[in-house]
Amino acid sequence: MSELTVGQYELVGNFFSFAIAAMAAATAFLWLNRSQVSKKFRPAITISGLVTFIALYHYFRIYESWTGAYTIVDGELVESATGLFNNAYRYVDWLLTVPLLLIELILVMGLSKAATVSKAVRLGGLAAIMVILGYPGEISDASGTRWLWWSLSMIPFLWIVFELFSGLKASIASQPESARGLVNSARWLVILSWAFYPIVFVFPMLGLSGGTATTAVEVGYSIADVVAKAVFGILIYMIAVRKSEADGSTGDAATA
């Protein structure tokens, strides 16, 4: 960590600030536009906003921790004596947001009550296990330890991704025609944005080291978080709007 250049330090800080702005904007958009969708999809939109709201909070903490861990003295980056960069915030964030992300997707699919509860419990539980198994690897500097926990964490990861990918494909036929294209996009967005995380995790094991590894990991996770939470949340909102229109139950009719 001490081998960061001033340029790398500032780049990472700017990405954290970008994530704060993106998460705040997505939260405001989702909560303000919640009444645009029919009543049954509102919990899905509320939860989409919760995900970006929780991420917003954690990016504030991450930013504060980052700027507190270093000082620039005469143009040189110096590790501050009183601070340490705390990367546990990401894991606390994921522990809360990843199960909620899955729940927002399940809710907008409009499955039966029993299927909604069983899928939410199973996928939400797997997601929590996945995050918990990743953490011991993340805080280790030893390549072997990192690979061990990465592999363990990949088991629930692959299970979730497979279930979403095949489950969403099967459900496309039952969606109104106007929403099918978007549901298919959501399916691909989940795969692509989620695939980012295990790849970013292995950067330090692939020969990247010191400041370059830290920069690649922090920038990589920030981009993945903005796509998987903010962009995905907007897509969920668009699906809910199309499905509300197809039902003939717009937000207006529901509150009228």
Place this chain on the structure above:
Amino acid sequence: MSELTVGQYELVGNFFSFAIAAMAAATAFLWLNRSQVSKKFRPAITISGLVTFIALYHYFRIYESWTGAYTIVDGELVESATGLFNNAYRYVDWLLTVPLLLIELILVMGLSKAATVSKAVRLGGLAAIMVILGYPGEISDASGTRWLWWSLSMIPFLWIVFELFSGLKASIASQPESARGLVNSARWLVILSWAFYPIVFVFPMLGLSGGTATTAVEVGYSIADVVAKAVFGILIYMIAVRKSEADGSTGDAATA
């Protein structure tokens, strides 16, 4: 307190931050989704959100107090000269939130007006006495003093838990069938999450000392608070949704 390691210090800080995020998310969810339940259950949902909102405020104070009480200097944890960790915030929080928690549960049960008021006054009053009796024990380092106030506080505690447990059981038959399973879950969640507090309180009297005792107490209370307030609030919301559906009075009808 001075025997904390850097790892314990950071673990406790991360749990406080987790509690902040969980309480904020629960508050937003409850207040935004208040209109999803019928009008007569909305005060219960508002109060559920008040409980997590008050807890959110206190966890901010607790977090600030914690990070102000210590400094990390060259990788070593040093007690800061200007701060002391203030654990009175928890008791101020409980004095407000525990009576409200009981009231949200009573309100969602949909008892008669007279029964609602008498139960709310009796259980709310007992809860306040319980919290006040616990405090002199919490701030003492002497095992004897801690046991004395713990025992006194256990009298209202057991009274409340017994009344809820038997009272909720008796009321299950009068709930709509779709809500019975959830009311039964709420009953068990109260017992299990509440049982945590007197157990955490006795950690320092059972041989845990120094940093280990502090860490166990702070982490234990944080987990208990998230379960007893945020998870419990969501359960109350789900009961209110099911009961609104059973009444045929959805949020829409109520606002029409």
